[in-house]
Every structure is written in C-alpha cells, then in structure tokens.
Amino acid sequence: MPDSISNVSGASAPEVFAADSAAVAAARRDSPDSVAASSLRQGIVLVDPHGGAPSPARADGHAGLSWVAAALTVLFCIAGLRYKSNVRYMRALLRETVEVRERHNMFDDTVRETSFMFLLMLLCAGSAGLLLYSAMASSGVLAASHAASSAGICVGCAAAYLFLMPLLYRGFATVFVGPSLAREWVRGFNAGMGLLALPLFPASLLALYGSVGAGAAAVWAAVCFFVVKILFVCRAFRIFMTESSSWVLFLYYLCTLEIIPLITTYSAAYGLCASLG
Numbered sequence: 001m002p003d004s005i006s007n008v009s010g011a012s013a014p015e016v017f018a019a020d021s022a023a024v025a026a027a028r029r030d031s032p033d034s035v036a037a038s039s040l041r042q043g044i045v046l047v048d049p050h051g052g053a054p055s056p057a058r059a060d061g062h063a064g065l066s067w068v069a070a071a072l073t074v075l076f077c078i079a080g081l082r083y084k085s086n087v088r089y090m091r092a093l094l095r096e097t098v099e100v101r102e103r104h105n106m107f108d109d110t111v112r113e114t115s116f117m118f119l120l121m122l123l124c125a126g127s128a129g130l131l132l133y134s135a136m137a138s139s140g141v142l143a144a145s146h147a148a149s150s151a152g153i154c155v156g157c158a159a160a161y162l163f164l165m166p167l168l169y170r171g172f173a174t175v176f177v178g179p180s181l182a183r184e185w186v187r188g189f190n191a192g193m194g195l196l197a198l199p200l201f202p203a204s205l206l207a208l209y210g211s212v213g214a215g216a217a218a219v220w221a222a223v224c225f226f227v228v229k230i231l232f233v234c235r236a237f238r239i240f241m242t243e244s245s246s247w248v249l250f251l252y253y254l255c256t257l258e259i260i261p262l263i264t265t266y267s268a269a270y271g272l273c274a275s276l277g
Contacts, residue, residue: 068151069208072126076201079119089113096191097231100184100238120194125162127200129155131221132269134207134214146276153276157269161261162193168257173239176249181239188235192228199224233258 083090133154136142142150166186173182199220206217233254240250 065147065151065208068126068130068148068155069205072123072130072201072204075119075123075126079116079123079197082116082119089116093191093195096187097195097228098235100181100188100235117190117194120197121162121190122159123201124193124197125159126155127197127204128162128221128225129158130204131200131207131218132158132266133273134204135218136270136273138214138218142273146273149276150273153272154269157265157272161265165189165257165261168261172253172257177239177242185236185239188232192232196224196228229258 130151133142133151136154137147137150166189169189170182170186173185203217203221203224207214207221236253237250240246240253
C-alpha cells in the first residue's frame, strides 16, 4: 500500500500548507501595520513664490475707504445735478480763475450758484485728501491697520486748507490792497479750487483702487494743482504789483500764504496719521 500512503501524504500536504498559509495571513491581519504605525518624517511642501499671506488689516481698512469713495461719488452726482441748471456758471468759473475784475458778477449773486460752489469745494477737499492718503500710503509711512482713520485725517486736513485759506487771503488783501480786491482775490481762489475738483475726483479713485495707475494719477493730480496755483499766483501778481516797491509785499505773500500753509497741511496730516500707530 505504499502508493496509497504516498497518495494520502501527497493529498494531505497541500491541506497542511494551506492551513499554515491561512494562519500566517490571520496573524498578519492581527499584527499592527508597520507602515501605518511609523511616523511620517519626510514630505514635499509646495510653496507659491508669488503668493503671500493675506493681510486682514488691509481688508478691514479697505471697507472703510470704500465708504469714503462712495460718499465722494454721491457728492459728485449731486454736483452734476446742480451743474445741469448752472451750465453757464462753469464758463464764469474759468473767467474768475484768470481775470481780475472789481465789479460784481454772477459768481457771487445767487444762492444756487453758491451751493454749487460749496459742493465743488467739498468734492475737491475729499479728492485731494484721498490723493494725499494714497501718496503717504504708497511711501510706507502709514499703518495699514488704520487705513480708514488715516484717510479721514487726510481729508480733514485738505478741507481745513481749502476752507481756511479764503479767510487768510481776505484778511491779507484787505490790509494791503483794500476790501474790493480782497473779495475778487478770494473768488479767484474758490473758482480755481472748484475747477480742480473735476480732474482730482477720477484721479483719487484711480489712486485708491488702481494699483497700476496710482503713480500716474498722483502725477496728474500734482500737475493740475500746480497749474491752478500758477494761475492764482499770476492773478495775485496783477493785484499786488501796483508799483515797483510791491515786490517785497508779493514775496511776503508767496512765503506766508502759498508755501507755509501747504507745508503745514502736509505736516499736520503726517503727524496725526503717524500718531495712530
């Protein structure tokens, strides 16, 4: 019976091996996975070289600046509605900027035109303040966490300049050239600043929201302001230069009412914004 025994052995051997293989597989299932149990100590980290962490402070300030820009836009729309019934008044503003006339005219007669002038002055103050804020923010002297407060300070300083300068001009001219020419001089300043609001308004929005054209907007605003100031100084020259000895008076006017107030306005805006932290 050797063949039978060998057959039996040959038949049972695969079953034994099969049982052993099942036991080994079960043991492996019960044992902890070596890969899963091991700690991961190496890996690949992907970093965007052009990206950066978002700045929550700038985002918060941007919301406040949006309200300032929206208020300026509403003011511009109201001034546009006023201009609809004062079409000829814009030509009068141009004449008042370059001409010197002592007689009364339509510039200071009606309440409607006075309110239109006041709206233009407010628009000029807001636009100039935003441009001043954008210039200081781009130079890195302002804290991004106080963007809305800094913009409000700059607008307030610009408004103080625009509404206090007529008082200084009137007082200076009344003392040296008389009240009639003093009123004419103040009308010229108001006319120039009112016209300046028209190019400053789009430039301020571009400087605030257009990162690419912010520099061009600042240059454009500076050129417009310089042109208006040159026209006003030429007008003052015709008012004060009545005789050869008036050079001293004219130079005194340039230093006292043109250079020092601009430096004071910028210094006040910078100091107040820097005090915010």
